[in-house]
Amino acid sequence: MPTIGEHVEVERRPKLGGGGPGKIPNPRGFGGGDDGDRDRREDFRSPKQRLNRMRLLMGICLFSVTVLFVVLTLVYLVRLVSGRYDPDAQRQVQDWIPLNLPYVQLWINSLLLVLSSVTLEVARRTMAKKEEFAVMGIVPPAAKREVPWLGITVVLGFCFLAGQILVWKNLQHQGAFGRFNPSRPLFFLVTGAHAVHLLFGLAALLYAALGARLWALRFDSQRIAVEVTSWYWHYLGILWFGIFALVHFARA
Amino acid sequence: MKSQPNSPQANAKPFATGWVRHVFSTDHKVIGRQYFFLSLAAVLVGAWLSLLMRIHLVWPKAAIPFFGEIKPENYLAYLTIHGTLMVFFVLSTVPQNGFGTFFLPLQLGATEMAFPRLSAAGFWTTLVSFLVLMAAFFVPGGAAGAGWTQYAPLSALANAGPGQALGTDLWLVSIGLFCLATILSAINFVTTTIKQRASGMTLMRMPLTCWTWFVTAILSLLAFSVLTAAAVMLLLDRHAGTNFFVPGGLLVSGKAVEHAGGSPLLWQHLFWFFGHPEVYIAILPAMGVTSHLLSVFSRKPVFGYNAMVGAILAIGALGFMVWGHHMFASGMDPHAGFAFSTLTTAIAVPSAVKTFNWVATLYGGRIRYTTPLLFSVGFVSLFITGGLTGPLLAQPSLDVYLHDTYFVVAHFHLIMAMAGLFAIFSATYFWFPRMFGRMMNERLGRIHFWITLLGAYATFMPMHLLGIAGHPRRYSDLTGVQYVAAMLPLQKFVTVAAIVTLAGQLVFLTNLFWSMLKGPAAAANPWECSSLEWSRPGPSLPQSVAGRKAVVNYGPYEYGIVGREKDFVMQDDPDTGERRSAI
């Protein structure tokens, strides 16, 4: 392998040119890529690289999810504020009837989601600890009784979804609000989009929880899956409270 | 360390064998080629549809072999699917996902895309989406007929016309899948660009192609998630009884519509919030390819690399603020027109800067007149022509007259369709040796270029006049309005020009497939290009063998170096003080 790294002088001449010749940046530092395999000899599939990549992937996903929910929120608010055009009165009229939200159910659901976030965080930390041992080459002494934190999270997640379905059912039976009340479809849209995203998270958690048994998922892959899914899960939790606040405060 | 349990050898367990493994490969080179062929299929269908439309317009009674006579509802379905195929499955697929998946890792000096299986998932989802779209032709009522913009409430009401029932549902499902696939692929592109660059490959040493793929991926992430939401909302309006886009009091085909309280403009806002960035999603990679090739073939560094990068970023950012210019005539608050008009004018500036830089890159170069260069010059020429009608359409008062006329058709076909296609052609001629290991025929390539350049101008320049004279677009028949009927002669000219141009593409197809099978073997670096895709071995090697780690010592466009045996420096050439002083 050629040794490089002695070149430290920075050439300033090509002011407009594409980078041009110059110092090779420290691979650990800012700037250069890190697929070059120089000192660390880490390859494409090393757990650390994969974890880094997956974290970035999750960051990008959350960026996209954020945009989606910002747009949905805007749609919600604009519809709330602008109302509907009435051709007879020749002006916009307010047709928004606030939903009679089942707060008890919603708070129970919120509690379930918070609990699931906590259990997932415990699962994540347990796995991180296990990994520390694994890197050192020590097989950790089998705990007397391992609490299946991941399984509990999945169950809590499904409970949340079941709770949401009950909320939707409840709202569907509030027939007194008129068929064309815009607040109900928008409530369904925003919470539905959240539920669909949560389903993706549940799928990832199920994969992590059952992967070892069903598809010979290795420990490091399982750990990466739990790590990045926990970001996603916590984010969805925060998002849920954002949505809760939206449907609570944004009333005509 | 070498004996890590998860070294590639230990981990490389093929998940399938034989042809299955080859078809469902996760190798970015295989997936890039798969995208290429998918887009080729899409462009052939799309071109065939445009041919049918052109013939129907001027010879409405003509019977097409196997198709018979074309009816107005067929015409509307053709124009919808033509637009959808060309915009989604050609212009935003092959420059980004086709060439990008193949060449982004190579140009960055990476061994693979960051998430190979995500690449594969993206491709297969795109393929399913394509098949769903094609299936719409075979359902009762035919394919959707509301145009690729699918303005509600026409697209929201199943009884508003033929094709508005199952055909539109399939369209929406197809686009939903396409959005998903594009988001998957965009995540992959961004991660790869940030994480997988070779040592020494700083951001400002990336070829401009990589910059455009990177920025396009970010645009895709933002734009396509909004379109997904819009498509889902429209589907809900159609089937779940929600009222997002359909207002009350409508009477369609003699029946009262069971909706109330929706806003048709909401669809337009959501659609164009996606739709305008989409234009840049289509054209940015084309700009990147052109910058790359003009530098290679004029043997000069790209003029103003930093300015080019700045222009790419500016276009990406401004692209999200101009969607309202599609809606000057649609009843949007007219005062918003000022803001959108000014922002649209602003986005013309970085585009103009890029054009200046292309011309300056050519200036004073020892230009090698190969087919890829010819197409790149054609791109610049078409970009100037199509671009200059942009500031005109950005003026609300002028746009209101020209909106939805053939003037707009001419504008976006020149700047997006033709310019984009020219970049795709130049990229195909340029990267063919790397993708298929053989050279394409230069003579046929030149013939193809002359026919296409003259054909593009002959087809689309007269359309400006049709628009100025007030010919609305999406008319399946010219006889309905008298002043439109008077424009038949010019429409005939356009149709003949389009037929000739499309026939000229047979030269390209012949060249493509003949060269794929029988072309002369390509040298390792046939164009003497300095970027990393040419420093790796041949096309069909699996990634583990080809994965020699690159160390980048030079910028991407070091051409025209005096007094050396070769006039350029590869990006990963060893860094010698002597060579550096030569630069």
Next chain:
Amino acid sequence: MAAALRMVLALITLGCVYLFVAHPLWFPAGVSAESVALDRNFAVAFRVLGALFIAGQLVLALVLMRRPATAESKHWYGNWRIEIAWTAAITVIFFWFNISGGRLWSHEIAPHSAAGATQVEVTGAQFQWYFRYPGADGTFGRTDAPRWAKADEGNPLGIDPGDPAGRDDIVATQMVVPVGHTVELQLRAQDVIHSLFIPAMRFKQDAVPGMDIHTHFTPVKVGVYEIACAELCGIGHYRMRALVRVVSEEEFAQWLKGQANR
């Protein structure tokens, strides 16, 4: 090859210039008050952009000069001064253009004084335009298309028979307007989006269901002009044609009377 490319680029430029100078098709003669300013604006835009087009293509052809074989390419990364100069130049041109266009637009969208204006309500339906005049009382009657609309019974818009304001409303299938008076339009659509396009008036406005869009134009020349639909509205989009008949004031009054007596 270089010479051929240069020549073809020059020929294309020449051909395009010829096409636009000879222009086998062009704007129909403008017959509204707004068309004068708009045509002037277009003419300026057309000349400026045409000049930029010619310059752009010819410069592109010029830089393709084949240099002597011995000459080396210039290893030149660029120049910030040139970069800033042309950025500034093109910014000035484009924004000058933008501002001049903005002025015209603000003039067009300015609300009009209603004095002496003719009120017309335009409704687009698949695939027919309807024009409603308020009649003697100056107000339009209530409409409810799903409930009352019966095209074959002479009530295509669904005017509420119970509303006295609607009794004297006049519904026509062509727009008749007096010359020299501003026409105040109120655009509606019964089913999907349509777009009222009168090329001779330089007028276009979408008619969006669920909205009332108010706009205006001022015809200045007597004659009959065509209306086309400019927004894809379904299978009969291409034949959604109507006429606007610009007549003298007396003739208009007479026409109104004739319609009212029908």
